[in-house]
Amino acid sequence: MAAEVDAPDKEFRLPTVGFAEPLVLASTEVSRQSFHRETFIPKRLIIPSIDVDATIEPVGKDRLDRMDTPDDVNAVGWYQYGARAGAIGNVVLSGHLDDLQGPAIFSELATLQLGETVTLQRDERVAQYEVVSVNRYRLEDVPLASIFAATQSERLQLITCAGPYDPERGYRDRIIVTAKLIRN
Numbered sequence: 001m002a003a004e005v006d007a008p009d010k011e012f013r014l015p016t017v018g019f020a021e022p023l024v025l026a027s028t029e030v031s032r033q034s035f036h037r038e039t040f041i042p043k044r045l046i047i048p049s050i051d052v053d054a055t056i057e058p059v060g061k062d063r064l065d066r067m068d069t070p071d072d073v074n075a076v077g078w079y080q081y082g083a084r085a086g087a088i089g090n091v092v093l094s095g096h097l098d099d100l101q102g103p104a105i106f107s108e109l110a111t112l113q114l115g116e117t118v119t120l121q122r123d124e125r126v127a128q129y130e131v132v133s134v135n136r137y138r139l140e141d142v143p144l145a146s147i148f149a150a151t152q153s154e155r156l157q158l159i160t161c162a163g164p165y166d167p168e169r170g171y172r173d174r175i176i177v178t179a180k181l182i183r184n
Contacts, residue, residue, distance in 0.1 A: 038184055039084040042120035042127070045076050045093060049116050050108040056093065056120075067159070069094045073104035082148065085120040086127040086184035090147060090155050097161040097171070106160035110134060110175045118156060118179050129156040129179035136162055142174050154181035 042056045059068040059077035070077045073096040083089030096104035118129045137143070147157045156179040163173030 038125060039087040040122045040125045040127075041080075042078055042085040042091070042093075042122055044121040046119040046121065047112070047116070049113070050111060052105060052108075054095070054105050059094065067092070067094055069096060073099045076105060079148075085122070085125075086154070086181065088154055089151060090149075090153075090157050091120070091127075092147060092157045092159065094159045106158070106175075109158060109160045109177060110136065110162060112177055117182075118158070118177075120156070126183070127181060128183040130182045131177060131179045133176075133178045135176050135178075137174050137176060138163075139172060139174065142176065146178075147176065154184075155179065156181070 041058065045052060045054050045056055054074060054076045056076045056078045057070050057072075058080040059070060060080055062068045067079055068077060076093050076095045079092035079094070082092045085091055095106035095109070097107055097109075098104050112131050112134050114131055114134070116131045118131060120127045120129070147159070156177075158175075158177040158179070160175050161171035161173070162175045163171050165171050
């Protein structure tokens with residue numbers, strides 16, 4: 001059952017990323033507090049340690065109310081209802097593990113090490129994040145609130161699939177990498 005939050009303005013219904021019921025979140029509190037920061041919609045993701053240099057495209061929710069992913073397996077999706085790069089809140093990016101032709105953009109995401117740097121860019125604007133956790137969860141155990149809910153932290157959440165693939169149900173696990181803002 002989704003938790004409901006009374007919102008002074010309007011509410012956003014957050015996606016499930018294919019795991020559970022969506023969350024409901026008050027929309028504007030984080031953006032009001034981050035007006036003094038240089039925030040931006042990210043266009044490029046760079047993770048040198050796993051050879052990722054990818055374009056980022058905005059995504060919303062799919063027909064099942066889950067966070068969508070880009071059609072291109074070598075692109076990354078930015079959840080457009082979440083935070084912008086450099087802002088207070090969760091910047092949420094999703095990418096494919098693989099496709100029928102082989103590995104995709106986030107095929108090595110689970111190998112990231114604590115302390116590694118992840119960079120979001122748009123033109124000359126840059127936000128750098130430091131990896132603070134790399135976790136693998138069963139679908140039913142993914143901590144949706146810590147990924148999508150409002151937070152006073154400046155975080156980046158990277159998501160991809162993992163585990164055995166079931167043609168009817170998809171992948172049973174998710175890799176969630178959390179990083180904190182270190183430079184904006």
